[in-house]
Amino acid sequence: GQQVMQIPQYQHVQEGEDFTTYCNSSTTLSNIQWYKQRPGGHPVFLIQLVKSGEVKKQKRLTFQFGEAKKNSSLHITATQTTDVGTYFCAGDRGSTLGRLYFGRGTQLTVWP
Amino acid sequence: DAEITQSPRHKITETGRQVTLACHQTWNHNNMFWYRQDLGHGLRLIHYSYGVQDTNKGEVSDGYSVSRSNTEDLPLTLESAASSQTSVYFCASSDDWTTGTGELFFGEGSRLTVL
Numbered sequence: 624g625q626q627v628m629q630i631p632q633y634q635h636v637q638e639g640e641d642f643t644t645y646c647n648s649s650t651t652l653s654n655i656q657w658y659k660q661r662p663g664g665h666p667v668f669l670i671q672l673v674k675s676g677e678v679k680k681q682k683r684l685t686f687q688f689g690e691a692k693k694n695s696s697l698h699i700t701a702t703q704t705t706d707v708g709t710y711f712c713a714g715d716r717g718s719t720l721g722r723l724y725f726g727r728g729t730q731l732t733v734w735p
Numbered sequence: 736d737a738e739i740t741q742s743p744r745h746k747i748t749e750t751g752r753q754v755t756l757a758c759h760q761t762w763n764h765n766n767m768f769w770y771r772q773d774l775g776h777g778l779r780l781i782h783y784s785y786g787v788q789d790t791n792k793g794e795v796s797d798g799y800s801v802s803r804s805n806t807e808d809l810p811l812t813l814e815s816a817a818s819s820q821t822s823v824y825f826c827a828s829s830d831d832w833t834t835g836t837g838e839l840f841f842g843e844g845s846r847l848t849v850l
Binding site: 629632654656658664665666667668671711713715722723725726727728 | 770775776779783793825838839840843
């Protein structure tokens with residue numbers, strides 16, 4: 624079954640609005656990674672979170688890792704048209720080195 | 736610059752034919768992975784390898800095989816292509832978790848259509 628759940632599947636926002644996608648794992652993760660895939664492109668690594676409760680920021684993007692290391696979120700402040708794409712979380716359970724369990728992704732559309 | 740390349744980028748084949756998708760990386764990564772991407776399913780792991788002569792099954796390995804004879808290459812073979820294997824295939828590689836972040840570097844993808 625699905626190891627990592629990600630919601631929502633789709634999100635349409637007006638440029639300037641905020642956006643959040645959530646990931647939830649049924650098991651504790653050793654770390655979680657986030658990727659962005661532009662339309663027609665390939666996934667590109669954004670960030671990795673390792674510590675319980677960790678929060679990291681990249682300009683308008685804020686990534687959080689839950690205290691129990693079972694959930695994570697990506698928040699984008701004041702979206703821009705360049706943020707369009709699908710955002711994936713990928714969890715590492717630690718039992719199998721380097722093997723990531725991907726969420727199904729959130730496809731973000733930004734209307735100008 | 737180091738890179739990971741896939742070929743062919745696009746292929747159309749017929750049901751029952753054998754197909755091989757190539758993946759070549761110059762990162763010198765030990766870990767290599769094959770994923771397929773379908774609408775509504777995200778990225779699903781087909782096979783992976785932690786080094787030369789090592790291969791492992793992922794969650795959707797039926798009908799696929801891989802071999803790892805050197806560090807740089809992990810070809811993916813569809814023994815007898817089926818219409819259900821129409822998909823976009825991504826190869827990825829990563830550094831060892833103990834020495835790096837484990838970040839995945841993806842190829843550009845291979846779009847396979849089975850008629």
